[in-house]
Amino acid sequence: MHLVTAEEMRRLDRITIERLGIPAVALMENAGRAIAEEIIAFCNHRDGDGAAGDACQGTGAARYSSGPGHAGARAAGAAREEAAVPGAGTAESFGAVRTAAPKLLISGDAALMAGRAEDEHWLVLVGKGNNGGDGLVAARHLSEAGIAVSLLYAVSPESLTGEAAQQRDAAAAMGLPAAVYGGGRPDFAGYSGILDALLGTGAAGAPRGAYAELIAAANRSGKPVASADIPSGLNADTGETHEPCIQAALTVCLAFLKRGLLQYPGAGHAGRIVVRSIGIPSGLAREEGLSAYWLTPAVLEDVLGVDVSRRRAPDGHKGTYGHVLIAAGSLRMSGAGLIAARASLRTGCGLATWAVPGKLLPLLVGAAPELMLADAGGEADGTWNAAAAEEVLKLAGKKDVLAVGPGIGRFGDDKAWLQTIWEGADCPLVVDADALNILAECDYGTWQGRRTPVILTPHPGEMARLVGVSTKEVQRDRIGLALSYARERGVILVLKGAHTVIASPDGRLVVNTTGHPGMATGGSGDCLTGIIAGLLAQGLSGFQAAVFGVYLHGLAGERAALLRGDPVSVIASDIIEAL
């Protein structure tokens, strides 16, 4: 599924209206109706699972009862359709004697059927832009579904223009009760839910005045809030939340998933995200060259060309699946190397060799019988030294990929060590952990260019050192930073942490949502390094391996949590075993 910025959204919107001739008011109508349908589905399944932050696509009550998923559109509330349309019986209810007669099959507008409409009263908070216009359309459809609706304009309705003004007039003509916010501390106690249609992709900066007061009041109310397009107060591009920002239970994102909904803290404000089409052709995004995606199996297969089934040739042998070399570990952190090397094997590479300072070798014999061990030289105390780089290069000569960094620590002349490896290794290179900290102190743009891909896998702290900013600044706009770093430095960048971002030098970008906070445990990143290396060895391109590796790592973390019975107790070895 494509991910867009507010600016890109406006471009696609403009093309649809100007080039395809689809009227803006039709898009707004579709948007508002989609919002109403999702609110009705929400009302009908208030006690459903509703896990926060799971993006899904399509209409329907079914989603609320069947849990989160990467599924595409599903049929809308079929069960309700039968129950709510009297006289449109099934063959069974008509009985055998009547089967000869033509069957009368009538179905109602299932997506707009509210089961206990009389219990509902929604307040629609209306902003002055098109987001407010979407809210006004939703209000009409909710009212049609029998749900009581009241409108509360943030500012004078007179200030609405264009399509939003048309919708204001239509709502008034329908007799929907409306008020204008006049300050003070509004009391929302009488409502069963709130539709936030205050600010969308046209918002600039922190909500001001009436907008800020209404957002704060909605959050205080304890009522479920559904947001139109994005929670008001969210930066649609970065995921930053302004003060205040709506805390939604449901976000009905319109046309395309906005980047900010997938990055924290914004992702934590969106609740369940549903992306609904509103008449803007989905193919336009690709035609316009947009190449940022929320990672799903479909994106892996159709966009990135990854064979997710990982079928093996019947006559494949271990030479077919590549040989990984991992230069990692030192006396005090040998486990990091072991985790990375074992993870590469579990990912399916044919062979894995783990290069360590020779002093450690006797201690590691038998640690993982499937691994080959290699003496990389180093110091008598089991630490690395600059000369060991030449040993690593010799070992790398016949390997398909080289991963460096986990557990190597810092050592004398480590910059020369890394430069030798960077410039000398002909195979794809994965750089992690302390190798990234070394890199951060090098002017590596001046090093000899490489012919094969480099994948950097920093966590936010390592990224901060690479860029020379604070970790907070890294987290402020992870997507923007990853894109610009990858492009400027010519590397594939995997910016780890909740919802890992993967960017390539050619501007492609993927955001992954597999995994969970239980994976924030020592060695988990080393495991990812091994997985990516294992995939590279099997012939995936740099970007494919980085993206698929991050995806599999997260899935394995999820499976490990299930096997353990608790995400909190997952450790890196569990992730390897769950691969």
Ligand SMILES: NC(=O)C1=CN([C@@H]2O[C@H](COP(=O)(O)OP(=O)(O)OC[C@H]3O[C@@H](n4cnc5c(N)ncnc54)[C@H](OP(=O)(O)O)[C@@H]3O)[C@@H](O)[C@H]2O)[C@@H](O)CC1
């Ligand atoms: N074709 C269509 O019709 C489609 C429409 N779509 C929908 O339109 C939405 C985008 O609509 P939009 O561009 O009108 O901007 P929107 O977010 O409603 O509000 C901007 C208004 O708020 C104000 N304002 C800004 N910042 C503020 C702040 N910090 N604090 C306070 N006020 C602030 C600013 O007023 P100003 O301050 O400039 O006077 C401006 O007028 C999009 O999210 C989606 O819902 C989609 O469904 C696609 C199809």
Ligand SMILES: Nc1ncnc2c1ncn2[C@@H]1O[C@H](COP(=O)(O)OP(=O)(O)O)[C@@H](O)[C@H]1O
């Ligand atoms: N909240 C989270 N949700 C999903 N994945 C997470 C979360 N926190 C950490 N992770 C993942 O766990 C791994 C941790 O890597 P890292 O910090 O390098 O660990 P280490 O250096 O101990 O190996 C990364 O892949 C990261 O994306």
Ligand SMILES: [K+]
């Ligand atoms: K909104």
